[in-house]
Amino acid sequence: MFYTKFRAIMDTKDNSFQQVQGVPIVLTGSATDMSDFKLSPFRAFTGGFPTAIVPRFLLRKYWYPRVPTNGDGTAKYAPYGLRKIEAVLIREFGEQTVAVAHPSNLEKFVGPETKVIGVSSMEPAGTGFVSRTYTSLVGFGGEPVAAAEFRDLITKPILRKWGAKIVLGGSGAWQIHNSKLQKKYRIDCIVMGEGEKTAVKIFRKALNGEELPRVVETEPPNPKEISCIVNPSIFGTVEITRGCGRGCKFCSPMMRKRYSFPLEHILKEVELNAKNGTRMIILAGEDIFLYRCNNKFLPNREAVVELINSIASVPGVEFIQPAHAALAPVVYDPEIVEEIGPVLREKSYWVTDKTRHSSVEVGIETGSIRLVKKYMPGKMLPYKPEE
Ligand code: SF4
Known part of the structure; x- marks a missing residue:
């Protein structure tokens, strides 16, 4: 498996291993979403704290370090919701078509073959109750850490370098819609609601190069058809x-x-x-x-x-x-x-x-x-x- 996925992402024609060809579907999340906060689910709530308290480069290193990677560079653990979407996409399009990566590893997976990048989000605009509560309790410092990390991810040049469509989902997708940030962040499609059934349709359109709807409210899946995850989730x-x-x-x-x-x-x-x-x-x-x-x-x-x-x-x-x-x-x-x-x-x-x-x-x-x-x-x- 490792070998085939590796071949799928690297240009091996000249044996240079330099040019990343890209995986057709790449899934990712922000640095806070793609961390287990040193295995502390309650520490993860501090993603709602304001950015002014501790510099983010220190937080990334000591507070929410990135999840470990597999041998092929994919993320070893990922948010559960992202894993659910990964499972239905793998079932539909095959394992070699999908890669889940930490934002710091996107360059290894996004290339000319990449058609769509799915971004999972929990607190992307900092307008959920966790951020609002903490920023008002702490009383200063402005933008919540989780929102700053999402902004860093969504504005990464690699996301747009090869013209892939950007699809935003996850429990926080509504925040970007309500805050009218879709255009500013150049997100092609916002998916709100349970994704299992609708994700396949959206990603198929993106793979075919078709136009995507700007905003989609999903159809609930038949619970009996919800797949098990096929790779491990953060916090298990x-x-x-x-x-x-x-x-x-x-x-x-x-x-x-x-x-x-x-x-x-x-x-x-x-x-x-x-x-x-x-x-x-x-x-x-x-x-x-x-x-x-x-x-x-x-x-x-x-x-x-x-x-x-x-x-x-x-x-x-x-x-x-x-x-x-x-x-x-x-x-x-x-x-x-x-x-x-x-x-x-x-x-x-x-x-x-x-x-x-x-x-x-x-x-x-x-x-x-x-x-x-x-x-x-x-x-x-x-x-x-x-x-
Ligand atoms: S509807 Fe259920 S999940 Fe929602 S707040 Fe009430 S008890 Fe909690």
Whole structure:
């Protein structure tokens, strides 16, 4: 595999190995998105800090160093969303047609044969809640680090050198659209929403040299057709559920149909990550207790316990980090935490005073019945707001 991909990107006719021919589809992300922040998912939130605090050349070296590379120069780890798109593109167009690279390695993959560069984004304009919260808390320093890194990436001359189309996707793509930065950043197409189904159409058009739509709102994929990733993700991220359904007025996962991935699908991705040395597994989803819950939001203790125990027993999994959890399911069934708690503690990355403790992010919660009814009508399910 290494040899064939290497041939695909280098001109070997004169044996000079000088001229990069380019891979037809190159996928990348900014320096902050393409780092594991030294294996600390919470440190990654500091991408929302203002740039004036520490010079970025120091941050790149010591705070968010680039992910390691494979022998052919591709990125060993990449954001999970980018890996999902990579998987569907490889399935459709073949492995030799797609390369995922850190921004500092783009020169090795972008050449005259490159037709399209897909850029993943999380916080490209610094207008998400993380950046806004941190910049206002810190109170000075202007542009968030993540936005500055995105600007550095999107203005790199190599992106435009051979006339490849630039397609922007990822959870932060809306920021560029809303901030009216598409023209300034010379982005051909912004893709917003779940990408699996629509990405193939957009990238096929780009490969054929056809015009791309300026902005695309995606069609949701059939969950049963969502591919497993085929290369490891940063933080060993695996998706356990997609969508939510609790109905908060301010939330985009709310728009997606709730779906729990089958255990075999999840374990396949866990095994791939663990085998490739991610050490950590992040369980991506809006609330771990939504995993195979019923349609009245009653948590499914057996399923959650089986999920955690199965992942914990995969060789190579040192740490398990659930991304999010709501409080109402814990009130409904405290035993669920009693059962998974010891395993999560044992597999926790966090140690304070020589004691391991597990953590999870809880979203916005409130004790105000008025606010719950007005903005988060399903947040407390399976209870009523008054309860
Ligand atoms: S509970 Fe969280 S993920 Fe679900 S709709 Fe509300 S804010 Fe969104």
